[in-house]
Amino acid sequence: MAIGCTADSRIACIGRDSGAWGGETYTHAMAGETLNLKQVALRLGAHYTTVYRYVRTHQLEATRTSTGWEVSEEQLARFVAARDADRCTPDGSSSGPRRRVDWRGRLRVALERGDEVAAWRVLSEAMRSGVDAEACYLDVLAGALADLGADVDEPDDDHLGSYLAAAVATRLVARLGARLRRPGRPRGTIVLGAPRGEQHGLSIAILADLIRTRGFECIELGVDVPPDVFAAAVGRVRAPSVVALSVSQAATLEAVEATVDALRAATPDLPVLVGGPGVLNDEVAAAVGADLWAPDIRSALDLLSSGAPTRRPAEVDVEPTRA
Numbered sequence: 217m218a219i220g221c222t223a224d225s226r227i228a229c230i231g232r233d234s235g236a237w238g239g240e241t242y243t244h245a246m247a248g249e250t251l252n253l254k255q256v257a258l259r260l261g262a263h264y265t266t267v268y269r270y271v272r273t274h275q276l277e278a279t280r281t282s283t284g285w286e287v288s289e290e291q292l293a294r295f296v297a298a299r300d301a302d303r304c305t306p307d308g309s310s311s312g313p314r315r316r317v318d319w320r321g322r323l324r325v326a327l328e329r330g331d332e333v334a335a336w337r338v339l340s341e342a343m344r345s346g347v348d349a350e351a352c353y354l355d356v357l358a359g360a361l362a363d364l365g366a367d368v369d370e371p372d373d374d375h376l377g378s379y380l381a382a383a384v385a386t387r388l389v390a391r392l393g394a395r396l397r398r399p400g401r402p403r404g405t406i407v408l409g410a411p412r413g414e415q416h417g418l419s420i421a422i423l424a425d426l427i428r429t430r431g432f433e434c435i436e437l438g439v440d441v442p443p444d445v446f447a448a449a450v451g452r453v454r455a456p457s458v459v460a461l462s463v464s465q466a467a468t469l470e471a472v473e474a475t476v477d478a479l480r481a482a483t484p485d486l487p488v489l490v491g492g493p494g495v496l497n498d499e500v501a502a503a504v505g506a507d508l509w510a511p512d513i514r515s516a517l518d519l520l521s522s523g524a525p526t527r528r529p530a531e532v533d534v535e536p537t538r539a
């Protein structure tokens with residue numbers, strides 16, 4: 217600790233000293249300058265490995281360089297403020313308000329870096345702190361993916377972040393799915409896939425896992441599925457309850473329509489559910505011939521769990537009656 221500082225003022229004043237730690241000279245970083253992890257450890261009065269863990273779990277923002285990690289004064293200040301908000305009350309009791317941890321933000325950083333180890337650590341910590349599986353999938357993981365490219369300062373023009381994130385997220389879903397309990401006798405079977413031309417597969421994997429946790433069997437067809445394959449799949453299932461199509465881009469709506477037509481020809485009474493960013497509302501769903509639409513996965517799960525979804529009633533043109 218710096219000479220003359222109390223524990224509480226250590227963060228503020230230790231940087232005015234200079235000295236050596238592990239043979240390295242440190243000084244207070246001027247505005248715009250950065251600190252390495254040893255310097256941060258010294259400033260926090262923590263061990264280097266603890267600081268490294270803060271970085272890997274995205275509690276402390278840092279930038280990777282060719283020689284290690286760099287932390288700016290602003291990043292360190294944000295970390296200290298967040299940590300202090302999580303601290304005990306002044307009387308030493310631990311009943312102070314708990315800080316809401318930004319699992320979604322932390323995960324997003326790890327996803328964009330393509331860092332599976334850090335990403336899994338964030339999810340594991342979230343689960344350990346009581347975030348349930350559904351919230352892990354929908355609020356933390358899907359939330360982090362939805363935030364991709366939201367950084368105006370760092371536009372991801374080449375989509376590299378999306379590719380890295382999708383690859384890591386795919387592995388995370390596989391790991392999460394393997395942990396889920398699937399209750400006994402299925403209450404129905406849902407056939408699920410994305411239409412021809414659609415490469416966005418994460419929503420399908422997530423929806424499939426969560427459908428199973430709600431007690432349904434799920435036949436997962438994956439992405440870029442031709443209409444006749446959907447038709448063949450429902451033909452093989454003894455009593456399918458619903459076919460669900462995940463549509464991430466409006467560009468594939470024609471393929472959705474072709475899929476609905478093929479399904480109607482194969483199993484006329486089977487309801488078709490559509491959802492995803494490519495289907496804005498129920499009117500678009502009706503226009504492509506689907507019976508059901510849900511704005512998000514939670515609503516879709518509630519809809520499926522609420523009973524036996526049915527086909528949309530055919531619109532009947534009523535002739536005005538004469539008086």
Ligand code: B12
Pocket residue numbers: 354358361362363364375378379381382386413414415416417418419420422423460461462463464465466467489490491492493494509510511512513514516
């Ligand atoms: C990862 C990603 C990719 C990855 C996909 C890899 C993979 N294995 O999935 C890659 C890099 C390959 C990719 C490619 C492209 N992508 Co992309 N991608 C994304 C990104 C970043 C995340 C999508 C994701 O998986 N989210 C996680 C899931 C769980 O969330 P979600 O899809 O939003 O789904 C939620 C709801 O919509 C709903 N939902 C989803 N499916 C279903 C299904 C049912 C039945 C129900 C009820 C609900 C439901 O519930 C979910 C959770 O609440 C989004 C941007 C974003 N910020 O969302 C763009 C995004 C989906 N992509 C987009 C585009 C345009 C493309 C490309 C055309 C880009 C290009 N120029 O090449 C290509 C198209 C490839 C193709 N032919 O399909 C657009 C789509 C715009 C649109 N609505 O029309 C988006 C929205 C980006 C944008 N803002 O422009 N992409």
